[in-house]
Amino acid sequence: MTVKTRRGSGTSRPATRNHGAADVAAADASATKRGIWVVASVGLAGGAALGLDSLFAPPPGWPARPVEALGAGFLAVGAVGLAWLAARRVDIQAAFGREVATLLSLVAEHGREVIFVRNVASGRLVYCNPAFARMVGIPPDRMPQTRESFLDLVHVDDREAVRDAWATASAGPATVEWRLVRPDGGVREIVTRIVPLRERGGFTRIAGLSEDVTDRRAAADAERRRYGELAHADGRSAVGEVAAALAHEVQQPLFAIRTYARTCLRRVLGGSTTMDEVREVCDRIAAEAERSAQVVQRLGDLVRGRPPQTRRDDLNALVAETVRMAGPDTLPPDVTVKMVPDPTAPFVKVDRVQVQQVLLNLIRNAVEAMADAPRPRRLWVSVAARGPEAAVSVGDSGPGIDPDHAERIFDPFFTTKPDGTGMGLAICRTIVEAHGGRLWAESRDDGGALLTFTLPAAVPPEADD
């Protein structure tokens, strides 16, 4: 028993605990105070009913679920009320009757919620419950009583924050996050809400509610890491596709470089060349090397997630090139691809590689969607002027999109494929929106799916360049 009262320590056995906090000298119980007590008891009862273990409000920055937040609110009100009563040494039995007092005591003594009351003036611990002792890892009879001795348990980097919280507690409820260093060396992350207890004599005590969030944060961190890994993994596979296409693109200048160099060398050795020829070949080699360097740089930018390098581009040519890049792995031979250019489509200002990545992804999705579709399997890739924008559509003769999924398919992790990560379309939408465009899905009249993205028209070259 760790409650500091005039009666001193009692026993920690629950049977006697309906006296610990409650069996204190009764104070006068005005009608308003009675109201507070009712709120306190309702709060505690509500919190208990909603499940004591999981009802603390999450720390700042974590998504709160409504039930959890509600439960935490109940608990906070109830526990602070209880602490206030304990500090006031109110006869709860007298105030509420025996059952309520028993319930409140049970909550304080058996709940996981860590409750304490500290005297502001003396800095001494007035009350703490068994959960507090369990959290701190010190038996109740050896619990540090003074504020300074308690600070020894606070991680050295967090002591100032804890002191500040104490010092400013009179201003109103405050929340402080700190690390507890237990005597066994374990470090726990604690979130404590400090609530000033106002009494007739003024502000003399604070009540605290603490929660050990170490495990929950570890779990959330792990989830976030997993999310990050998945996002990266899918990003990498998309990058992998583009990389294969770019490898093809870089192969051409490299082949040219080698052919120029070796042929020229043979001719020089054979004495059948002129200086002009050597100069011209060297120029060509330099130009081809420059070309391959650009391809490699774009790939590097993509992998590193550098800001996009946009330039004015002919969308028809870009789309045609990408369809060609798609390759036999992406486009099985029995899938008929029809590319429909639109000569009136405006030029766009885009990062080629990123737009290619989007289009390759859409094509791959369409082909996968047609895996079990009846033959012939057809794929349409079309470019179209669309007001001030240019649009690219990828249509397939697959089963189409379930209307319930039409918008969800862009959500991260949403997938209908057994081995999908659900990141592909989410990444695509991010890229398109970063270009100022939109990406959406609809069903074709004859049943297949149609995915379309738009890109704003580039300003005319004279204004642009």
Added chain:
Amino acid sequence: MTDPPPADRATVLVVDDAPSVRDALAYLFRSVGLDVETYGAAADLLGRESPDRPGCIVVDVRMPGMGGLDLVAALRERGWRTPVVFISGHATVPTAVRAMQAGAVDFLEKPVDDERLLDRIQGAIADDRRRLAAVDALRRRRARYASLTPREREVLLLLIEGCPNKEIAAHLAIRPKTVERHRASLKAKMRVGSLAELVAQAVRDGIGGNPPD
């Protein structure tokens, strides 16, 4: 190596959508004395007349629009018999099989080694030279056959059947001396040295029986 006379110089037809590759290949082939024509798309080559000089086609399998395989199939349909060397950036077994079925003499995977490519090209051109020579000789012989008189043709057919002079004379109701004259005229017109050669060539060219081609 001295360049052959222009009429007999070989031409390489390069079809590749990548200008870098096209230009580099052109430089490579010109460096060994070959004439080069480059085409950026399959359709451009389809607009050309079938070559009458020895040569070879070097074509990329994957191109926008019509790919290399379809191009070669279309050329074969138009009677082109020029040998084809395919170059592929992403060679797969099915593509290679289709290429060989389409009549490729070779299928090289990028990155292509330039000397190996030259070897294959020269081999293909030598094949084409031989083919063209044979075609040319046949054409010339056809002209010679066409120059024979009806009587000479009758004599030739009977010679192929193995008839001796007397039998031919009886069959055609002419004198053996006249048969002798026709035989001499046949050897001269067909530019052969002996009767055996005349008959063998005529049989090979399908005279008197079902033509071999």
